Amino acid sequence: MSTDTQPTTSRRTLRIALASSAALSALLLTAGCSMIQDIVPNKTPQKHFATYSDAPRSGESKDMAFFMPEWVPEDAKDIDVRLNASAPGYVIGFASKEGVDTDSCTPLDESYGGSAMQADFLPEDLPTTGLVTCGDGRAVAEIGDRWYGWTTKDAIPGQDDSSTLRTDG
Known part of the structure; x- marks a missing residue:
């Protein structure tokens, strides 16, 4: 049995x-x-927000990765954000009639190696001059009728790198 x-x-x-x-x-x-x-390692998440008010903002959201940087104007629309969760890299692109208040930013006198990552919405030929940084370690420029911000390959000295998800010591 x-x-x-x-x-x-x-x-x-x-x-x-x-x-x-x-x-x-x-x-x-x-x-x-x-x-x-x-659960997939080395992912590069991307989100799209129709308007600034649709996107999370620092202090209002638990979604720390996708909140709008302080320099993004409130009239921003058609916002694309992409980040690399395991290495330095953050890219944002948006349309805005108001534009970024570049008077509050610091001009970049040299190139910091271009973007640390690629995104399908980022122009292939990023400018290397006429860039500013607005205190969060990203280069910022108006290209055509859109604004872009990106984490540079080389860290921008004196910037707050915590907002760029820069994890390389």
Whole structure:
């Protein structure tokens, strides 16, 4: 009799394992891609906000990665943000009639190696002159009818790098 219960126990264990696996798969599919993206290392998340008021702001949101930098004007729209969660890199692009108050920013007299990362909305040929930084370690420029800010390959001296997600010592 004990030989008959062993195969039954094995089959039951197999059925439980298969059911658990199916349930986990269903949960992942139901939860959507965001849950899967959260467990994938070296991801480069990207978000789009129609207007400034749709985007999180520092102090108002737990979403520290995507809050609007202080220099982004309140009339900003068509906002794209991309970041690298495991290395230095943050890129933002937006349209604005008001524009960035560059008088509150510091001119960059030299190039800091271009963007630390790429984004599909970032122009291929970033300018190397006429750039400013607005205190958060990013280069900022108006290119065409849009404004862009990006973490540079080389850190900008004297800037608050905490806002750029710069993790290289």
